Amino acid sequence: MEWFGILDPMEVATLMFFALVTLVLLFLALSALVSVLGGAQFVRTPVELCFPLILELADLSPGDRFVELGSGTGNLLRYIQEQTGCHVHGVELSPLLAVRSWWKNRRNPYVTTELNHILRIDLGNADVVYCYLLPKFMAKLEHKLVREAKAGLRVISYAFPLPHQAPARVIPATSRRAALYLYIFEGRSA
Numbered sequence: 001m002e003w004f005g006i007l008d009p010m011e012v013a014t015l016m017f018f019a020l021v022t023l024v025l026l027f028l029a030l031s032a033l034v035s036v037l038g039g040a041q042f043v044r045t046p047v048e049l050c051f052p053l054i055l056e057l058a059d060l061s062p063g064d065r066f067v068e069l070g071s072g073t074g075n076l077l078r079y080i081q082e083q084t085g086c087h088v089h090g091v092e093l094s095p096l097l098a099v100r101s102w103w104k105n106r107r108n109p110y111v112t113t114e115l116n117h118i119l120r121i122d123l124g125n126a127d128v129v130y131c132y133l134l135p136k137f138m139a140k141l142e143h144k145l146v147r148e149a150k151a152g153l154r155v156i157s158y159a160f161p162l163p164h165q166a167p168a169r170v171i172p173a174t175s176r177r178a179a180l181y182l183y184i185f186e187g188r189s190a
C-alpha cells in the first residue's frame with residue numbers, strides 16, 4: 001500500500017503498537033464502565049472469610065444448579081464446583097471479567113460463564129443464587145426473583161439485603177467482612 005512507501009517499517013511498527021495499546025486500554029475502560037453502569041463495580045467477595053460460609057448457606061445437593069449474578073473472575077464458581085460437584089453458572093456483564101472467568105474454568109465442563117445482564121437471564125431453574133451487588137440494584141433483583149424463583153430457591157447476598165424480604169438467616173458482619181444474608185423463596189408470585 002502507498003503509505004507503506006511513505007512510512008518506514010519502524011514507524012509502521014510503532015503506529016501498530018500504539019493502535020494495539022489504545023485498543024486494549026479502550027477494552028479495559030469499557031469493561032470497567034459496563035460493570036459500574038450495570039449495577040456494581042468489581043470488588044471481590046473475601047475468599048477465606050466468606051467462601052466456606054457461602055458453601056454452608058448454599059447447602060447444595062447433587063444435581064443442584066448454583067448461579068452467581070455478577071460472577072467477576074469466576075473464583076467462587078470454581079470453589080463451589082470443586083467442593084460440591086454441582087453445575088455452577090456465572091452471569092457477568094463485563095467482557096473482560098467474563099473472559100477471565102471462562103478462561104480460568106475452561107477445562108471444567110460444570111462451570112459455565114455467560115456474558116449477559118442479570119435482568120436479562122431466566123432464574124427459573126436455579127436452586128441457589130449468590131450475589132454481591134449494590135443496594136440500588138437489589139430492589140430490581142428482588143422484583144425479578146419474586147416473579148421467577150421456583151419454590152425453595154435459596155438466595156445468598158453478601159453485604160446488602162433484599163429490601164422487602166425477611167432473611168431466613170443472617171451471618172452478622174465482623175470487622176473483616178460484611179454480613180451474609182440467606183433468603184428462601186416460596187415460589188413464583190403469579
Ligand SMILES: C[S@@+](CC[C@H](N)C(=O)[O-])C[C@H]1O[C@@H](n2cnc3c(N)ncnc32)[C@H](O)[C@@H]1O
Nearest residue numbers: 035038039040043044045070072092093117118
Ligand atoms: C461487587 S462485584 C462481585 C464480584 C464477584 N461476584 C465476587 O463476589 O467476587 C459485582 C460484579 O457484578 C458485575 N455486574 C454488575 N452489574 C451487572 C449486571 N447488570 N449484570 C451482570 N453482571 C453485573 C460486575 O461486573 C462485577 O463483576
